[in-house]
Amino acid sequence: MGRLLLLSNGHGEDLSGSLLAKALANRGHTVEALPLVGRGQPYRDAGIGLIGGTQEFSTGGLGYTSLRGRMTELIQGQVVYLLRRLVRLLRVGHRYDVVVVVGDVIPVMAAWLCRRPVATYLVAYSSHYEGRLRLPWPCATCLQSRRFHAVFSRDQCTADDLSAQLAREVRFLGNPFMDPVLADAGRLPAAQRRLGLLPGSRRPELEQNLSLLLQMIEHLPSELFRQGVLEVDLALVSSLDDPSLHALVQPWGWDLTEASDGSGMQLQRGPRRIHLRRGLFAAVLHSSDLLVCMAGTAAEQAVGLARPVLQLAGRGPQFTAGFAEAQRRLLGPTVFCAQGEPGDIATLEASARLAIELLEKSRFDLDLQRQCQQQALLRLGPAGGGARMAQAISDLVQQPP
Numbered sequence: 001m002g003r004l005l006l007l008s009n010g011h012g013e014d015l016s017g018s019l020l021a022k023a024l025a026n027r028g029h030t031v032e033a034l035p036l037v038g039r040g041q042p043y044r045d046a047g048i049g050l051i052g053g054t055q056e057f058s059t060g061g062l063g064y065t066s067l068r069g070r071m072t073e074l075i076q077g078q079v080v081y082l083l084r085r086l087v088r089l090l091r092v093g094h095r096y097d098v099v100v101v102v103g104d105v106i107p108v109m110a111a112w113l114c115r116r117p118v119a120t121y122l123v124a125y126s127s128h129y130e131g132r133l134r135l136p137w138p139c140a141t142c143l144q145s146r147r148f149h150a151v152f153s154r155d156q157c158t159a160d161d162l163s164a165q166l167a168r169e170v171r172f173l174g175n176p177f178m179d180p181v182l183a184d185a186g187r188l189p190a191a192q193r194r195l196g197l198l199p200g201s202r203r204p205e206l207e208q209n210l211s212l213l214l215q216m217i218e219h220l221p222s223e224l225f226r227q228g229v230l231e232v233d234l235a236l237v238s239s240l241d242d243p244s245l246h247a248l249v250q251p252w253g254w255d256l257t258e259a260s261d262g263s264g265m266q267l268q269r270g271p272r273r274i275h276l277r278r279g280l281f282a283a284v285l286h287s288s289d290l291l292v293c294m295a296g297t298a299a300e301q302a303v304g305l306a307r308p309v310l311q312l313a314g315r316g317p318q319f320t321a322g323f324a325e326a327q328r329r330l331l332g333p334t335v336f337c338a339q340g341e342p343g344d345i346a347t348l349e350a351s352a353r354l355a356i357e358l359l360e361k362s363r364f365d366l367d368l369q370r371q372c373q374q375q376a377l378l379r380l381g382p383a384g385g386g387a388r389m390a391q392a393i394s395d396l397v398q399q400p401p
Contacts, residue, residue, distance in 0.1 A: 002096075002098060003030045003095060003096050003097050004021075004100055005051075006043070006102060008035050008103050009036040009104065009106050011038060013123060014102075015042045016175070016177045017033060017043065017100075018046040018048060019046070019177060020100065020393075021100075023176070024100075025047075027390060027391075031049075032051055033049070033051065034050070034052070036082055051088065082106070086110050086113075089113075090113060097397055098149075099114055100119050104122070104139070105136045108122075109142055111148075117147060117149050117396065118147050119149060120143065122154065122162075123154050123175070123177075125154070125158065129330060133158060133165070140166060150171070150392060150393065151171070152170070152173055152389055153171070153172045154172070154380075155172060156381075172381065173385055173392065175300075177297060177300070178383065179385060181281075182383040184282035184283070187286055192228070192230070194289050195291075195355065196235060196290070196291045196292065197217075197232065197233065197291075198292065198302070200294050200298070201239075205314065206240060208314055208315060209294040209319065212343060212348070216312060216351050217232060217274065217352075218272065219352035220352050220355065222270065222271045222272065233277045234267070234276055235280065236278050245267075289362040290358050291310070292312055292351075292355065294314055295319060296318070299311065299327060299335065300379075303335065303372075303376060304379070307372065308334050308358050309334065309335045311324045311337040313342040315342055315343060320342070330379070334368070336354060338351040338354050
């Protein structure tokens, strides 16, 4: 068995990295992780040891953020922190048989500098964005080097494109971050229509996103709630507890109350009710007819479950209008978004109307249902991606030097 180091750079990348690390550890390998940005909480939750101390930043990682987000990164010292993490990597890299990259050009370049065998899962890149992937310098040069023993893509389109560009095999084996939700058997009670709200997990952007989601719900017809036609569920992280949530939503005219049927806590404003679902993220994904998403990985998992997605673009620093538009190109025609400036009343009203339309189509439009199934396999792949990738990496460890 080998000694492996997971190298990732972002919240979504850490999630994928932790799932892959756990699959590798289950095969008997000694696995550690070095998240280049953020606290690496997914690794902690999976029981994977971390190299050095970690620090959380409000933007969630260097990359696709607003101008304000980039300035925040500089002010908070995120760039300096990244450089320190890279120096640590160069000091410890020689200890490992294989460095496993999950991310983009930054960890790819860092792994190349380690002069160790590398396996790369390019979860951050897709040819679906432009039709032909333009890898930033010096990513392509690194991937073509003999140090990179395996390259995995996030979809088949990218695998075909990069195999031609790099003149080497690039494989699509599925996406590890899809495995937990595809395997989860949890379901919420049956409902005529069920709408799931996914505001994301990073604070303070979570609070900003929640404000926009509640405003959108206020524009849904009240009769849907009075007649029991529509159930709305909010997938919420545990870090936003009930007292904090109550203090947050009360100025917006919402109350935090106990549901009359004993099903838990709910947000209520007049006839409108939103069930709180902490620790039930996968159940919300599986049980909803439509997901309103304000987070990157959540939208990908919803599409992977063959659910239509309605985006509600926020003010950032991460889930901006630009990020949302790029994600629609990544995830395809079953991701919808109302036109207009983020947060404008007209945009929220249009989003509410689009939500009603998509809720009906999700039940009765056979073409949309077929399209959702097709896009799930095309864009995210079948279950078991983590196990297949872990086996391919294990085969590398067993190869003679």
